[in-house]
Amino acid sequence: MALARWIRISTEIRWKNPWWSYCLDRYRLSTGYEGEYHYVSTPGSAMVIPVLEDGRIVMVKQYRYLNRRDSLEFPAGGVQEGTDAATTARNELEEETGYTAKEFLHLGAFNPFNGVTDEICQVYLARELSAGDSRPDVMEEFERVLLSRDDVNSMIANGTIWDGMSLAAWCLFLKRGVEL
Amino acid sequence: MALARWIRISTEIRWKNPWWSYCLDRYRLSTGYEGEYHYVSTPGSAMVIPVLEDGRIVMVKQYRYLNRRDSLEFPAGGVQEGTDAATTARNELEEETGYTAKEFLHLGAFNPFNGVTDEICQVYLARELSAGDSRPDVMEEFERVLLSRDDVNSMIANGTIWDGMSLAAWCLFLKRGVEL
Numbered sequence: 209m210a211l212a213r214w215i216r217i218s219t220e221i222r223w224k225n226p227w228w229s230y231c232l233d234r235y236r237l238s239t240g241y242e243g244e245y246h247y248v249s250t251p252g253s254a255m256v257i258p259v260l261e262d263g264r265i266v267m268v269k270q271y272r273y274l275n276r277r278d279s280l281e282f283p284a285g286g287v288q289e290g291t292d293a294a295t296t297a298r299n300e301l302e303e304e305t306g307y308t309a310k311e312f313l314h315l316g317a318f319n320p321f322n323g324v325t326d327e328i329c330q331v332y333l334a335r336e337l338s339a340g341d342s343r344p345d346v347m348e349e350f351e352r353v354l355l356s357r358d359d360v361n362s363m364i365a366n367g368t369i370w371d372g373m374s375l376a377a378w379c380l381f382l383k384r385g386v387e388l
Numbered sequence: 389m390a391l392a393r394w395i396r397i398s399t400e401i402r403w404k405n406p407w408w409s410y411c412l413d414r415y416r417l418s419t420g421y422e423g424e425y426h427y428v429s430t431p432g433s434a435m436v437i438p439v440l441e442d443g444r445i446v447m448v449k450q451y452r453y454l455n456r457r458d459s460l461e462f463p464a465g466g467v468q469e470g471t472d473a474a475t476t477a478r479n480e481l482e483e484e485t486g487y488t489a490k491e492f493l494h495l496g497a498f499n500p501f502n503g504v505t506d507e508i509c510q511v512y513l514a515r516e517l518s519a520g521d522s523r524p525d526v527m528e529e530f531e532r533v534l535l536s537r538d539d540v541n542s543m544i545a546n547g548t549i550w551d552g553m554s555l556a557a558w559c560l561f562l563k564r565g566v567e568l
Contacts, residue, residue: 211451211458211529223402223410225426228504230403230410235453246405247454248428248504271391273415274427274506275499278391286503316545319455320552321501323466324408324428326454329552349391364563365496372500372509376555382562383544 212238221249227286228325248325254297255284255377257315258307258334265360266337267374268304269351280353280363281371282378284329293330301334304350310336316380320373331377333386392418401429407466408505428505434477435464435557437495438487438514445540446517447554448484449531460533460543461551462558464509473510481514484530490516496560500553511557513566 215236223230233245258266272279285300287293294312302308313333320329355363360378363369394415403410409429416422438446452459465480467473474492482488493513500509535543540558543549 211449211531213456214451214453225424227426233453244405245453246407269391271394272499272502273394273413273425274502275508276393279499279502281502316547316550318550318552318555319452319459321505321507322452322454322459322461322551322553325501325504327501328455351391361563364559365565367496370496370498371502372498372552372556373502375498375559376552379544379555379559379562382559383541385545 217242248321248327250286250325250327251289252287252293252327253284253320253329254287254293254300254332255282255329255373256297256301256309256312256332256334257282257377257381258301258305258309258337260337260354264354264356266305266307267353267355267360269353270349272371277370279371280369281374284373294332297330297332297334302340305352306340307334307337308340309334309338313386315377315384315386318376318380320376329373329377331380333381397422428501428507430466430505430507431469432467432473432507433464433500433509434467434473434480434512435462435509435553436477436481436489436492436512436514437462437557437561438481438485438489438517440517440534444534444536446485446487447533447535447540449533450529452551457550459551460549461554464553474512477510477512477514482520485532486520487514487517488520489514489518493566495557495564495566498556498560500556509553509557511560513561 217234219233221229229249231249236242267280269280283300283304287296315331317330397414399413401409411429413425447460463480463484467476495511497510
């Protein structure tokens with residue numbers, strides 16, 4: 209069964225900050241119901257699962273201000289104007305971990321927060337890595353953490369990894385069944 | 389290594405809609421750097437993975453306006469004022485699928501969109517289900533879909549399931565290794 213489409217009546221950017229825009233649409237359903245949709249609009253993002261030759265996974269630990277807690281995540285970032293998700297993946301990998309990769313494999317995509325944002329996050333596997341120095345920007349402090357696949361799985365099970373986008377990316381990685 | 393904490397200087401609600409608030413904090417790093425953090429504040433959410441006695445998983449298909457696409461997801465919703473995540477889980481399960489459950493098991497929690505929101509989503513497994521009628525609210529139209537575990541995994545691999553929160557919840561479910 210195809211679900212009913214919603215018709216956009218109007219759209220408005222209420223507030224724009226350097227990272228995303230607060231938008232407000234008015235829409236109409238086929239029933240005649242009209243409503244408001246408030247949402248976060250972004251140009252998309254990219255997340256990278258970097259895998260070393262010995263099978264270990266590269267993650268980054270960073271302080272997450274909004275929950276006042278350290279968080280272990282895969283390198284990721286928002287797509288900047290004039291660039292694309294694949295370039296973002298390369299840049300974020302290098303900025304956050306110092307690694308560059310010869311091979312990027314697209315694993316899939318998801319919307320991290322479906323009711324609230326139009327953002328689509330493209331997920332990549334990065335292989336054939338070479339180590340270098342990370343270059344975080346002024347607000348960022350990253351600690352590179354190398355983990356076995358079993359470590360990642362345990363840290364998901366025990367709640368150490370609580371970043372939803374990293375959980376979603378890991379799920380894509382596991383289910384795509386990429387041979388390492 | 390403990391990462392540096394950020395100090396909040398001020399906080400302000402810029403805009404409040406019925407679902408979330410657009411907030412703006414000013415913060416200071418230990419380096420003296422001061423910046424602005426724009427974010428979506430919510431009272432949290434709950435997501436439920438309902439498992440039938442025969443092992444099939446209950447998902448809901450709904451139209452996602454922000455990406456103009458149908459989406460297959462686990463029942464979920466925002467925590468309403470004066471209630472909590474466990475109650476939200478029960479209510480959303482019944483509203484979206486018609487099922488009620490005798491057993492709820494807490495699987496873990498995650499932040500779906502770590503850079504942008506303070507929301508924490510609590511994830512539950514629901515068992516001992518009894519079927520009833522779904523009661524969507526006026527904006528919602530749900531189609532109940534019953535899937536085997538293998539179906540869910542295939543639909544993740546082929547991109548049919550692209551809801552990040554459902555991917556994250558499924559990852560928690562798989563890694564918690566709950567016996568069914």
